[in-house]
Amino acid sequence: MKQRLRNIRRNPDALAPSDLGPKRLPILTSECLALASSSWSIACACVPLDPGHEKREKQKGDTNLFVAARPRVVIQSSAWNTLQAGGSELDAVEKGCGQCEIEQCDGSVGYGGSPDEHGETTLDAMIMDGNTMQVGAVADLRRIKNAIGVARKVIEHTKHTFLVGESASLFAESMGFPSEDLTTQNSVSMYVKWLNQNCQPNFWKNVTPDASKSCGPYKQTAEFSKKEQSTSDRRIEVHNHDTIGMIVIGQSGNIAVGTSTNGANHKIQGRVGDSPIAGAGAYADSTAGAAAATGNGDTMMRFLPSYQAVEYMRMGIDPTMACQKVISRIQKYHPYFFGAVICANTSGSYGAACSRVPGFTQFHFMASNPILKQPSEQIVDCI
Numbered sequence: 001m002k003q004r005l006r007n008i009r010r011n012p013d014a015l016a017p018s019d020l021g022p023k024r025l026p027i028l029t030s031e032c033l034a035l036a037s038s039s040w041s042i043a044c045a046c047v048p049l050d051p052g053h054e055k056r057e058k059q060k061g062d063t064n065l066f067v068a069a070r071p072r073v074v075i076q077s078s079a080w081n082t083l084q085a086g087g088s089e090l091d092a093v094e095k096g097c098g099q100c101e102i103e104q105c106d107g108s109v110g111y112g113g114s115p116d117e118h119g120e121t122t123l124d125a126m127i128m129d130g131n132t133m134q135v136g137a138v139a140d141l142r143r144i145k146n147a148i149g150v151a152r153k154v155i156e157h158t159k160h161t162f163l164v165g166e167s168a169s170l171f172a173e174s175m176g177f178p179s180e181d182l183t184t185q186n187s188v189s190m191y192v193k194w195l196n197q198n199c200q201p202n203f204w205k206n207v208t209p210d211a212s213k214s215c216g217p218y219k220q221t222a223e224f225s226k227k228e229q230s231t232s233d234r235r236i237e238v239h240n241h242d243t244i245g246m247i248v249i250g251q252s253g254n255i256a257v258g259t260s261t262n263g264a265n266h267k268i269q270g271r272v273g274d275s276p277i278a279g280a281g282a283y284a285d286s287t288a289g290a291a292a293a294t295g296n297g298d299t300m301m302r303f304l305p306s307y308q309a310v311e312y313m314r315m316g317i318d319p320t321m322a323c324q325k326v327i328s329r330i331q332k333y334h335p336y337f338f339g340a341v342i343c344a345n346t347s348g349s350y351g352a353a354c355s356r357v358p359g360f361t362q363f364h365f366m367a368s369n370p371i372l373k374q375p376s377e378q379i380v381d382c383i
Helices: 002-010 073-084 089-103 147-157 165-174 185-196 231-238 297-303 305-314 319-331
Strands: 042-046 066-069 123-129 135-141 162-164 244-249 255-261 282-285 289-295 339-345 350-354 362-368 376-381
Touching: 073 089, 073 244, 089 123, 089 147, 089 244, 089 255, 123 147, 123 282, 135 147, 135 165, 147 162, 147 165, 147 255, 162 165, 244 282, 244 289, 244 339, 255 282, 255 289, 282 305, 289 297, 289 305, 289 319, 297 305, 297 319, 305 319, 305 339, 319 339, 319 350, 350 362, 350 376
Parallel strands: 042 244, 135 162
Antiparallel strands: 042 066, 066 362, 123 135, 123 255, 244 255, 282 289, 289 339, 339 350, 362 376
């Protein structure tokens, strides 16, 4: 497959669209069709939830409830059923994120999506235990479909926190994960289309030839430009950064979080986003709460928004305000960045906030529990 991708890069016109076979699209359930119709990011939380977002003291034996931003119902069901069957919070996170990897949620999670600039799909994932503060993460993972499962093995079978690239794949294989091709006809089609558009958009700057007009290979230029990001680049952000982030707070108050993504479309090989970084993509502390972030990871990781949101909640700030404050901190330096954060504290309150940009003015998330017959959609206006 790598040789095939190299041949395509040299001559994208040599492969006609008809040669690609039927285009593989994500399967949408009727419940999530409206929310999944765009490629905005996915974040999920499973928390003991109060109607109306009111704070309360969590009583022992409270029922686990779910809050999710733009999820598939089956993802919530997977995590919920795991808890109901006696699984741990980490089990629920792994199962929920893993189901999204299997279903290739919106093409932004799992195999067959977001090909890099050489046509390859790679995966990032992270899982964190809010009781022990243990973290397992993988990035630039190749040939392995179950990224969140590999991240869990990093916790269970190593003294490390983060494994990357080919070495992470070799570790996964040693743990019994099968080696599989992550490329599909759909991802090849996306790659060919991108090549035929002169490799637009891409993530290069200050190089020659001009990366805004042509493909590489590129070389650095003698003079660097410091001009602001263009409006067209900001528009690209909204449709080019996707993640599933999940928070689980169990009946005992134990908290776990996890993330999984195939990263940004047409990224430079070796790029790692915010999703697998503890404190950036997600963070959990069973004494304070948890948060998960989604959006432009290259910008958001510099501010550790999930960690900061949890620390705000530790100070007694309610989850909605904690989310808004971390968004505002980033906007001070990047007023046009695309992103959102969802938070939940130990008392069962939850909240979310997002950064307003053209094409992204609201953030959708959903709540469900055993009493509700179906997930209840919640919406916050971006700031």
